[in-house]
Amino acid sequence: MTASPYGATFALWRTGCPDPWNAYTHHAFVQGLGDGTLPQASFLHYLVQDYIFLVHFARAWSLGVVKAETLDEMRVCAGTVDALVNHEMALHVKTCAAAGIDEVTLFAATEEFENLAYTRYVMDAGLQGDFLDLMAALAPCCFGYGEIGQRLAKSAAPDTPYGDWIETYADTAYQSVMVSVGQMMDAAVTRRLGPDPAESARWPHLQGRFATATRLEIAFWDMGLRGA
Numbered sequence: 001m002t003a004s005p006y007g008a009t010f011a012l013w014r015t016g017c018p019d020p021w022n023a024y025t026h027h028a029f030v031q032g033l034g035d036g037t038l039p040q041a042s043f044l045h046y047l048v049q050d051y052i053f054l055v056h057f058a059r060a061w062s063l064g065v066v067k068a069e070t071l072d073e074m075r076v077c078a079g080t081v082d083a084l085v086n087h088e089m090a091l092h093v094k095t096c097a098a099a100g101i102d103e104v105t106l107f108a109a110t111e112e113f114e115n116l117a118y119t120r121y122v123m124d125a126g127l128q129g130d131f132l133d134l135m136a137a138l139a140p141c142c143f144g145y146g147e148i149g150q151r152l153a154k155s156a157a158p159d160t161p162y163g164d165w166i167e168t169y170a171d172t173a174y175q176s177v178m179v180s181v182g183q184m185m186d187a188a189v190t191r192r193l194g195p196d197p198a199e200s201a202r203w204p205h206l207q208g209r210f211a212t213a214t215r216l217e218i219a220f221w222d223m224g225l226r227g228a
Ligand SMILES: Cc1ncc(C[n+]2csc(CCO)c2C)c(N)n1
Pocket: 050, 053, 054, 057, 080, 083, 084, 088, 140, 141, 142, 143, 145, 146, 217, 220
């Protein structure tokens, strides 16, 4: 298992599905953001869909507040809702406005099936299961973009037009929110499953949720590349 700044639970989950994890974090869409070859139409198609995605992820993190068992869990989930609706979505609004797409149009965009599948899968994981089911389904989005942002900040072409996107996820404030999310998830897992969570009867199910959400991330990039 390779250690991660985002905690031991994430490191275990990532090690449990190495091929999907690699396909997600090294997708052709991601390489295109880094080297600047991603067509602008693909990027905008992705970004409009991602705005809708974030609306639903804010709902899912809000469900985390509902399902939390400690004030720390509640605090981190509420902080993530704030980061989503007041910070991350600002990138989408600004970038789309510059391309002539206003926020009303964004909010009314028709969802692609890949978007529907992913966002509703995560919400259902939380509704059907407990806090850990929800966190296992939410983890790939947080830590995958964290890893991608850090890697592209070091390796991207200096003239890529996607510098703002990369900076959003490489940003130290964003990275430290993700570190707090990882610490909270570690504590949540220890609290419910004890010190050796991978031995728990629940572990394969949680690992499965993480792997499914990771595969849905791959499909989301594929959808972006396919274009409108
Ligand atoms: C398809 C898709 N996957 C992941 C993210 C990144 N992301 C979404 S919610 C969240 C947590 C707090 O900001 C993070 C990191 C994205 N934007 N779009």
